[in-house]
Amino acid sequence: MTITSPPVRQVPLKTRQSDEQLAASAAKGSMAAVEELFYRYEGPVTRYLARMVGDREEAADLFQEAFLRAHTNLSRYDPRRPYRAWFYRIATNLAYDHLRKVCRAPMPGDPEPRAGAVSTAASDDLLTEEVHRIVAALPEEQSTVFLLRHYQGLSYAEISQVCGALEATVRSRMHYAVLALREKLRYLVEEDDAK
Numbered sequence: 001m002t003i004t005s006p007p008v009r010q011v012p013l014k015t016r017q018s019d020e021q022l023a024a025s026a027a028k029g030s031m032a033a034v035e036e037l038f039y040r041y042e043g044p045v046t047r048y049l050a051r052m053v054g055d056r057e058e059a060a061d062l063f064q065e066a067f068l069r070a071h072t073n074l075s076r077y078d079p080r081r082p083y084r085a086w087f088y089r090i091a092t093n094l095a096y097d098h099l100r101k102v103c104r105a106p107m108p109g110d111p112e113p114r115a116g117a118v119s120t121a122a123s124d125d126l127l128t129e130e131v132h133r134i135v136a137a138l139p140e141e142q143s144t145v146f147l148l149r150h151y152q153g154l155s156y157a158e159i160s161q162v163c164g165a166l167e168a169t170v171r172s173r174m175h176y177a178v179l180a181l182r183e184k185l186r187y188l189v190e191e192d193d194a195k
Contacts, residue, residue, distance in 0.1 A: 019083035027074040038067060045091050048152050052095040054136060062098060066091040085161035088154065092144055092162055134184045142177035145170055
């Protein structure tokens with residue numbers, strides 16, 4: 001028995017609808033619109049949630065729950081506002097709820113310096129892993145803003161809608177997140193200078 005993967009979906013650019021148009025169609029019962037919204041958001045939102053909760057399988061479950069919650073509450077969605085920000089807010093709130101339930105243990109302190117030479121690719125992987133660890137250890141408000149801006153590409157205006165905070169507050173949280181990241185990564189620069 002051979003299992004084949006589903007055909008690749010191709011949507012002509014001329015007929016591509018905005019998220020807001022799809023949400024309106026989905027609210028009226030269009031399963032094609034629901035499916036399109038699912039495919040548009042499954043990858044990016046699942047990756048975002050994985051960075052928040054630190055577990056890909058849990059992130060996939062959270063995405064499913066967020067999508068179901070969004071779908072069942074489409075009547076409460078305001079089409080004058082971006083669907084993207086509304087959906088990310090639902091996903092973010094679910095991730096916060098999950099993290100509160102799990103009572104995630106605090107991250108360990110600064111790592112010990114690595115011994116020996118490391119290849120550039122391995123070094124890049126370690127740096128990426130270190131950045132993820134530090135971002136995960138930031139206060140919730142700061143890590144959320146950082147993840148939404150740098151990994152999901154949301155604008156400050158969209159992030160303010162996701163977080164329910166003023167744009168100036170979002171920018172301030174980003175500023176403090178970047179300062180904390182620089183401070184925690186300083187040991188890497190000092191390590192390279194010593195070589």
